[in-house]
Amino acid sequence: MAEYQDVGEISARLAELSLPPLPAPLDAAVIDSHTHLDATLEVSGLPVELSLAAAAAVGVTRMVQIGCDVPSSRWAVEVARAYPQVVACVAIHPNDAGRLSDTALDAALDEIAALAAAQPYVRGVGETGIDYYRTRELAAQERQRRSFAAHIRIAIAHDLTLAIHDRDAHADILKVWDATGAPNRVVMHCFSGDVAFAQECLARGAWLSFPGVITYKANQYLRDVLAITPRERILVETDAPYLTPVPERGKRNAPYLIPHTLRFMADELGLAEAELCALLTENAVAAYGGEWGETLPRYTAAEPAAPLRGEQGEQGGQREQRGQGVKVANPEGISSYGGIR
Ligand SMILES: [Zn+2]
Numbered sequence: 001m002a003e004y005q006d007v008g009e010i011s012a013r014l015a016e017l018s019l020p021p022l023p024a025p026l027d028a029a030v031i032d033s034h035t036h037l038d039a040t041l042e043v044s045g046l047p048v049e050l051s052l053a054a055a056a057a058v059g060v061t062r063m064v065q066i067g068c069d070v071p072s073s074r075w076a077v078e079v080a081r082a083y084p085q086v087v088a089c090v091a092i093h094p095n096d097a098g099r100l101s102d103t104a105l106d107a108a109l110d111e112i113a114a115l116a117a118a119q120p121y122v123r124g125v126g127e128t129g130i131d132y133y134r135t136r137e138l139a140a141q142e143r144q145r146r147s148f149a150a151h152i153r154i155a156i157a158h159d160l161t162l163a164i165h166d167r168d169a170h171a172d173i174l175k176v177w178d179a180t181g182a183p184n185r186v187v188m189h190c191f192s193g194d195v196a197f198a199q200e201c202l203a204r205g206a207w208l209s210f211p212g213v214i215t216y217k218a219n220q221y222l223r224d225v226l227a228i229t230p231r232e233r234i235l236v237e238t239d240a241p242y243l244t245p246v247p248e249r250g251k252r253n254a255p256y257l258i259p260h261t262l263r264f265m266a267d268e269l270g271l272a273e274a275e276l277c278a279l280l281t282e283n284a285v286a287a288y289g290g291e292w293g294e295t296l297p298r299y300t301a302a303e304p305a306a307p308l309r310g311e312q313g314e315q316g317g318q319r320e321q322r323g324q325g326v327k328v329a330n331p332e333g334i335s336s337y338g339g340i341r
Helices: 007-016 037-044 048-057 070-082 094-099 102-118 138-157 170-180 195-203 220-228 255-269 273-287 333-337
Strands: 030-035 060-066 086-090 122-131 161-167 186-188 207-210 234-236 318-322 325-329
Touching (some): 007 048, 030 234, 030 255, 030 273, 037 048, 037 060, 048 060, 048 255, 060 070, 060 122, 070 086, 086 102, 094 102, 094 138, 122 138, 138 170, 161 170, 170 195, 195 207, 207 220, 220 255, 234 255, 234 273, 255 273
Parallel strands (some): 060 086, 122 161, 207 234
């Protein structure tokens, strides 16, 4: 972090990147329980070190970096190795699973299982799940369900947390979950159901994670869910670079913007800011398998290379060399991330 010692310098760098300004620092430290530092780098040009420094400057001292395919899962592990404040999750995102052939999906699942087995930096399997909103083809939906079940088995086998992505698929999420087995810890990332579905997830012992969209006026249903969720089951996340909270809605998200969501939730819950920070920290540590931080050895290499996207040829896009990383030139810009992750 030596590169960014000064809040003024961090602010200047964020402004150069046309990113929202730093919010006022939180009264206590908190954890971003679901973020994509690779997509944030790709979409906003925000380097990992600067993102971590900006987050730490406002009290977001730790985070969970989520994998979406084999390259980004490997990258998540590298970031967790490099920065003790980060732990990794590894997975094939449901929309990626839907696009792969059966053979390619099996190969990718083998790689995820190997990463999950071999890495002390991996705390979870995710994000996995089902997304009927973006994946409409029936065969692809079937592959999503198969992939979700395989991820559940990997989480169980290695006692890792399962981070679920669910979009327009509540009933089938429960169906596959019940049929396959229950990992010890399950997080409903970016919870998007109603109170009845929340109760189904809570009855199965899940944590419900709330992103910036809870601040949007139209999303009263999410505030209703927050109100009925037992306090020890609430998490906060950015899902950066997506789902930016009010008052920065419409701009690009990053972990340092958690304070806006957290302050909104504190008001909703009638809790003091510091009290909610402490609660959400305790919850994220429990949800992701115990404390992390300075206890893991520091990795001394330079900042990990830029994220690899689209390594499986089926995701399309043409490779070009940029710096030390291999980047994918995609005519649709950031759409390889499929919008909401
Ligand atoms: Zn995500």
